[in-house]
Amino acid sequence: MGHALIVEDDADAARMMAQLVAGEGFSAATARSLDEARRQMALQQPDVVLLDLLLPDGNGMALLDDADLIGNSEVVLMTGHASLETSIQALRAGAADYLIKPVSARQLQGILSRVMKPSVLRDEVRSLHDDLRRSGRFGLLVGTSAPMVQVYEQIARVAGTSVTVFVTGESGTGKELVARTVHDLSRRRAKPFLAVNCGAISPQLIESEIFGHEKGSFTGAERQHPGFFERAHGGTLFLDEITEMPPELQVKLLRVLETGTFLRVGSTTPIETDVRVVAASNRDPAAAVAQGRMREDLLYRLNVFPIDLPPLRERLDDLPLLVDRFLQEMARKEGAAKRITPAAMERLAQYHWPGNVRELRNALQRAWVMTPGPEITAQWLPRNPEQVAAAAGREAGVACAPVPAPALARAPAPATATPPMLQIPVGTPLAAAEKQLILATLEHFGHHKERTAAALGVSLKTLYNRLRDYGG
Missing domain, CATH: 3.40.50.300 (P-loop containing nucleotide triphosphate hydrolases)
Structure with missing residues (x-):
């Protein structure tokens, strides 16, 4: 059975709370001041302290300053109103939660059901x-x-x-x-x-x-x-x-x-x-x-x-760990293990990853499916538009200046150097303007939905929902 200390200067309120606490299977003690609370805690360390902020001999927060006294007790502040300031105050003071006065039985039940020693x-x-x-x-x-x-x-x-x-x-x-x-x-x-x-x-x-x-x-x-x-x-x-x-x-x-x-x-x-x-x-x-x-x-x-x-492009040091985890997951699901080649890992490190970790998982899943052997090569992995253009230039015999790997890792992912402009007349309904912008951006990125969502600043789910509404 847990033990609760109720620090509340209103005798009627303290008595009512003690009854509620007892109904939840806790033993209960009450204190009407900071000094009395300290004496009670010295006699028996409570599992939870229900602490009023306004007490006759000071602010209840003062009790939280004594780490040796609080020890392994969970502290719940009691306040007359919920506010942003109360949340921040509770967090900074180290309180686990706060109750709004007058305390309801349901509120208190929820708090007591979650009592867990800070240790x-x-x-x-x-x-x-x-x-x-x-x-x-x-x-x-x-x-x-x-x-x-x-x-x-x-x-x-x-x-x-x-x-x-x-x-x-x-x-x-x-x-x-x-x-x-x-x-x-x-x-x-x-x-x-x-x-x-x-x-x-x-x-x-x-x-x-x-x-x-x-x-x-x-x-x-x-x-x-x-x-x-x-x-x-x-x-x-x-x-x-x-x-x-x-x-x-x-x-x-x-x-x-x-x-x-x-x-x-x-x-x-x-x-x-x-x-x-x-x-x-x-x-x-x-x-x-x-x-x-x-x-x-x-x-x-x-x-x-x-x-x-x-974003993933700012934590590329984590790429090997992420790749290893995803390949392990695929091996468990598919019953066959595959590894990635150094060249393929280099390709992943050079990619922009507009869709971040989710796009990495999807890219590896596709490469896993398309690779017949035990080694995933760079063949089926994504490339940046600059890399695609450079490869096309080489095939056509056109000299293309290579883009340094660090720049590729950090640059944004435009589809072309100069995106086209979209003109929308003043007075166009907002829904119609949004539709034009989404469809034009999708066309600009070659119907690559993850790039489109990243450019528009919306989630992939939101983009899919909009396209479904448009009948696409």
């Missing part, structure tokens, strides 16, 4: 770092380059807290893997991890998918449908491509983050939810706000702890 989380992070040194892997992520090590340090720091995480990076860099690793290292690991791509759901259905709907709330709603927030209760909800969410729905998402409640479509009864949100975008969030794609207040609420993933 356990520290041991798991230490184990992951050991794996990184041995195998080059950190959870679901692969790579030992300096940019990735920095990402791992951020994940290790934020996973054990409750704060919202915003992952940015180009399409194909592994944003969902970061979200899953955060979840797997968190106290919510035993609860669901659900991922939703906000750009892959029809604007007419996305509210129903995220918040759920009541039977009969609209044509075709033949039964009650629980949404992602309801199904992810107690766990983590990954909102990918958040900048693709319609603005009117962003307002409702902001309300959930601030109040912990939402309404199903067609209902007037609020539902409490206990979900940690990890959001992601392949766009620059500040630019998305400037372009009107994202509400500024929502960005502030989501961007409590930003993690930026590097």
Whole structure:
């Protein structure tokens, strides 16, 4: 049985919380001041400390400054309102979570169900770092380059807290893997991890998918449908491509983050939810706000702890590890092992990788299928447009100046030196202008969808959805 210490100067509130805690199988002690809390902790080390911020003899945060006293106790702050400042305050102080007063039984149940000694989380992070040194892997992520090590340090720091995480990076860099690793290292690991791509759901259905709907709330709603927030209760909800969410729905998402409640479509009864949100975008969030794609207040609420993933071209040192992992996966699935030749590896190192790690996996899969023998050569691997032009020039007897390998590794991936211009008359409906731009960009890149998505700054899923809407 766990032991909880409730540090609350309101006697009635402390007594009510002690009863709720006892109902969850914990023994409970109460303290009405910092001094009394210190005496209680010296007598018995609690598994969890429910700590009010405003106490008669000072701010509750002062208790967190005494590392020897806190020891291996999990600290949960109690505050009168949820805000961005509260999230940051909790993170900086080392608190695992925070409760909104007046504390509801459901809120408290969720907190107590996730109680885990900080030493356990520290041991798991230490184990992951050991794996990184041995195998080059950190959870679901692969790579030992300096940019990735920095990402791992951020994940290790934020996973054990409750704060919202915003992952940015180009399409194909592994944003969902970061979200899953955060979840797997968190106290919510035993609860669901659900991922939703906000750009892959029809604007007419996305509210129903995220918040759920009541039977009969609209044509075709033949039964009650629980949404992602309801199904992810107690766990983590990954909102990918958040900048693709319609603005009117962003307002409702902001309300959930601030109040912990939402309404199903067609209902007037609020539902409490206990979900940690990890959001992601392949766009620059500040630019998305400037372009009107994202509400500024929502960005502030989501961007409590930003993690930026590097593109593959900036972590080419990780290429051998990634190639080895993907080839091992293919060998397990296909029942036959294949290796890559040095020349083929050199080709991979010279490529721009506009589709990043996802494109690397796809390229290796295609080469694996097309290679009859045990060695994958450069024959079926992708080349940059400059390399294709140079090869065509050599075949035609035209001298072409070679492009240095380092430049190839870092340069952008234009289809031609001077992209054509697209003229759209003023007053063109936004949807029609978007369609013209997408189709023209697709044509410019020779119907290469990953290059098109990278150039447009959207996910590959979003591009496929748009092309499907256009009948392509």
